[in-house]
Amino acid sequence: CAKEAGRCRYSYFTDVMSARAEQRMRTEHDLRIALANEDFRLHFQPRVSHCDRRVIGLEALLRWQRSDGRTVAPDEFLDVAEQTGLIVQIDEWVMREACRQSREWQASGLPVVPISVNVSLARFDAERLISHVRAVLAETGAAPEALEIEFIESQMFAQQERGQQVIGELKQLGVQVAVDDFGRGFSSLNYLVQYKFDTLKIDRSFVQGMPDPKHLAIVQAVVAMGQALDYRVVAEGVETHEQADLLASFGCNEMQGFLFSRPLAAEQLPALLRNGLPADFRRSA
Ligand code: C2E
Ligand code: MG
Ligand code: MG
Ligand code: MG
Numbered sequence: 133c134a135k136e137a138g139r140c141r142y143s144y145f146t147d148v149m150s151a152r153a154e155q156r157m158r159t160e161h162d163l164r165i166a167l168a169n170e171d172f173r174l175h176f177q178p179r180v181s182h183c184d185r186r187v188i189g190l191e192a193l194l195r196w197q198r199s200d201g202r203t204v205a206p207d208e209f210l211d212v213a214e215q216t217g218l219i220v221q222i223d224e225w226v227m228r229e230a231c232r233q234s235r236e237w238q239a240s241g242l243p244v245v246p247i248s249v250n251v252s253l254a255r256f257d258a259e260r261l262i263s264h265v266r267a268v269l270a271e272t273g274a275a276p277e278a279l280e281i282e283f284i285e286s287q288m289f290a291q292q293e294r295g296q297q298v299i300g301e302l303k304q305l306g307v308q309v310a311v312d313d314f315g316r317g318f319s320s321l322n323y324l325v326q327y328k329f330d331t332l333k334i335d336r337s338f339v340q341g342m343p344d345p346k347h348l349a350i351v352q353a354v355v356a357m358g359q360a361l362d363y364r365v366v367a368e369g370v371e372t373h374e375q376a377d378l379l380a381s382f383g384c385n386e387m388q389g390f391l392f393s394r395p396l397a398a399e400q401l402p403a404l405l406r407n408g409l410p411a412d413f414r415r416s417a
Contacts, residue, residue: 159212162198167221171197174229175395179248179366179388182380185409189280191248191388192230193395194222212236214254223251224264231274233398236353242405248280248310251285252413258298265305266336276306280331286317288327299327310366316338324361336369336389342378355384 133396166172174193178292179189196204213219230247251261269276288295288311299309310331311324315338324332334354341347351367358365367379370389379387392409 145262148294156169156215159209160216160218161215163196163216163218163222163347165207166196166198168216170225171199172222172229173197173203174226176247176401177388177395178385178409179394180392182376182385182387185392186354187196187245187404187408188327189246190250190401191250191395192226192233192414194226195339196255199207200308202229206262208222210252213221214252217255219252219253220257220260223249224225227235227251227264227279230269231272231279231361234278235272235274237401237405240402242402244275244278245278245405246278246306246308250282253283254289255297256298258294258301261298262301262305265302265307267306269305277308280308280310282312282331282333284317285314286311288323290413291322295323296327299329303328313368315350321357328362331366333359333366333368333388339367339369339379339389340371342375348378351379351384352382355379355382359383 134191151243156299173196174192175195176190176192177309178187179191180186181188182310194206196206196209198204210219213222227249228361232250234244234247263278268274283295304308308330309328310333311327312333314332315336316335327334332354338347338354342351355365364386366388367382367384367388367390370376370379370391373393375389377386377390379385393404396404
């Protein structure tokens with residue numbers, strides 16, 4: 133009868149809910165252990181100059197090395213990390229490890245390129261972030277201009293005042309600041325005027341939408357706007373030569389994407405930093 137079916141649906145619903153809640157609690161529990169054990173690793177994806185195929189930067193991307201041997205990407209645990217506030221400690225670990233690694237490569241005679249780290253503003257505390265950046269630079273001896281902090285556009289927007297303050301202080305320290313995933317959220321052009329970023333990263337959904345005419349128009353306009361506002365413009369998620377050539381024809385020379393390189397484990401970086409990109413990317417223009 134209808135009553136029975138209703139009860140059935142209800143208990144199905146609560147089962148799904150509690151399974152999900154349980155899953156989140158397990159992830160939270162595991163994340164706490166992972167933090168204590170430092171079960172995280174960084175992978176590094178090169179940012180390249182398209183015209184001469186040089187590696188001009190590295191983005192540090194978080195990976196969780198789980199005890200069952202799986203390597204887990206952030207999309208699987210960022211939500212939980214943000215909701216529980218664990219993201220603050222995780223991002224602090226990432227920043228310290230990125231700077232430490234950068235100094236290690238430098239000490240072994242490799243060319244120094246700036247490293248970008250992603251920082252979540254979901255649970256941040258402006259003072260804590262600034263004092264952490266200061267401490268990490270002092271501890272590791274990394275040069276401030278060799279560190280770039282990427283903030284996701286949508287979080288920046290939700291944190292207007294504190295965002296503006298934190299950017300100002302980072303810039304005073306000499307650290308570079310980037311707006312990440314530009315165009316993915318509800319962009320407001322207003323904050324591009326208010327904030328003083330160094331770098332604007334065009335979200336990969338626009339890059340990958342090319343050569344659809346609407347995406348072409350948006351990418352071209354964003355590149356022109358970013359450059360007119362004196363930002364370094366970086367295209368994310370470049371996967372094909374066609375996309376790369378279109379971007380270059382719009383005047384966007386800085387790119388990141390699987391076309392050039394996937395994010396690489398730290399052990400793979402010395403060869404890349406020493407020798408540049410493999411020869412098959414260096415086709416004649
Ligand atoms: P993001 O900062 O925009 O980083 C770029 C993401 O796009 C990376 O995914 C990278 O592997 C992927 N990617 C790069 N090139 C291509 C391409 O050509 N095609 C495609 N389809 N994807 C490409 P990943 O490493 O899974 O990271 C996902 C997101 O997680 C990052 O997006 C960033 O927002 C966040 N994230 C990563 N590491 C951290 C971290 O340490 N802290 C915080 N708060 N967030 C992080
Ligand atoms: Mg990023
Ligand atoms: Mg991005
Ligand atoms: Mg992203």
